[in-house]
Amino acid sequence: MSTTDRTDQRPVTGPAGGRPAPAASPVRPPAAVGWAYAMVIVATLAAIASNVFEIAHQVETGAAGAATTGDLALTIAFCALFGFFAEMLRAGRQWGRVLLTVFTALGLVFTGLGLAGLGGRPLVGPLQASLAVTSLVPSVIGLVLLFVPSVNAWMAEVRGNGRMITQRLRKLVLTCHVAISVGWLGLVTGMFAMSVAGATTGDAEQQAAMYRTMSLLDEIFLGMTSMFALITGIVVGAGTKWGLLRRRWVAVKFWWTMGVMVLGFSVIHQLILEANELVAAGAPVRGGELDSVGWAMAGSAFVALASLVAMTTISTYKPWGLTRRGRAATHTARAAAPAGR
Incomplete structure (x- = not known):
């Protein structure tokens, strides 16, 4: 959900165009x-x-x-x-x-x-x-x-x-957002690889090791990285004049990010728990319920991985222009701007 557009850095001037206008008094x-x-x-x-x-x-x-x-x-x-x-x-x-x-x-x-x-x-x-x-x-x-x-x-x-947040703070939060998002992508990539390995191996010990590692990553790191990726993205979007829902690519990433978080919590997390419970109960590696759970986990991880890659692509190309809300805000700002500017 990061935005890399350059914000308007023109100074606010007074009626004569010289010294900055005094700040407005706080609104109760x-x-x-x-x-x-x-x-x-x-x-x-x-x-x-x-x-x-x-x-x-x-x-x-x-x-x-x-x-x-x-x-x-x-x-x-x-x-x-x-x-x-x-x-x-x-x-x-x-x-x-x-x-x-x-x-x-x-x-x-x-x-x-x-x-x-x-x-x-x-x-x-x-x-x-x-x-x-x-x-x-x-x-x-x-x-x-x-x-x-x-x-x-x-x-x-x-x-x-x-x-609004300052330019310096915006760059700091944007840097954090990019770094955390890269970490999130790396975690999901690793979990997808381990889920495929667990679903295809015939070795019970290797399968158990894959699913235990996935459970560790899911419990400690995955929720934290997705949460802070969402937080920093919202601050960068809503904390600047570009807005969170004014550009289609930002809005799409916002809703898509929440969708991936819900997928991770309600589907992937549940499947990891089921896989580890079946392994602990001695379920056969191939040909049983563990097979179905393993492939369902691999498929869900692939959807999450593909979603994160797609969101990265959207961040790079920034397609689709303004939303209806963004067009209305732009029209309002132009109408309120002094003549001749």
């Missing part, structure tokens, strides 16, 4: 922003409590391991990130609102999958299910409040006053 946020902020905090705390409960359950049952370390790291990261996004929302940053929206929506999807016992992360017991529901309700309320008319008008006014 509407009450809905405060309520949305409170709902985000409540939902985040409930989600963190749910994750902590799951980690404690893993420790108590002796299932703690690399997955537990990954869960703990993700819990800490989400705690810090949601707090940061909420503060950026109160500061009027459009990309803060976008990130809160995206991760709240993903949280709703993943919690729904957990409540349904899908996606390899079923919720453990009534307490964790109650915490998940407690997180869902304020999440929905906060998500609605983020887009009421008063908040939309306030965000537009603040954005018009230049609340």
Whole structure:
């Protein structure tokens, strides 16, 4: 979702075209922003409590391991990130609102999958299910409040006053986005290769080693890299005047990235767990259920790999021009520009 267009670096000038115009006075946020902020905090705390409960359950049952370390790291990261996004929302940053929206929506999807016992992360017991529901309700309320008319008008006014990330910060975030995306592509490439090796080998030990390694990469690294690739891409897009949904190639990458993340969580992760359970149960290497799971895992990994390669190609060629929203924004900006410029 990175954008490599050059931003407009012309200085803002005063009426005489000389010294820069004074910065606009801060615009007071509407009450809905405060309520949305409170709902985000409540939902985040409930989600963190749910994750902590799951980690404690893993420790108590002796299932703690690399997955537990990954869960703990993700819990800490989400705690810090949601707090940061909420503060950026109160500061009027459009990309803060976008990130809160995206991760709240993903949280709703993943919690729904957990409540349904899908996606390899079923919720453990009534307490964790109650915490998940407690997180869902304020999440929905906060998500609605983020887009009421008063908040939309306030965000537009603040954005018009230049609340964007600086060029220096943009280059830093873009560098991080490219590096993390390369790491994500490398991880998925390796997992595809291992899934094919596991599905074609006749050696039980080699197959078990492939699936254990895939589980390790999935639990510790894959979720983290995909999450931060999405975050940095959104900041680079929504944090600049180019916008997140104003150019078709950026919008396509945005939705496609979330689709690959959902595929990884709800399909690939589940298949890796099933493959390792079958290996542990002594299932035959060829000709049984492990065959079907192995090839399904290889096919899903190929879809994820092909998607990431396609998104890299889109980033390079930047096709398709402006979206309808982008054309409307451009028309509005030209209409508001002083004559003769």
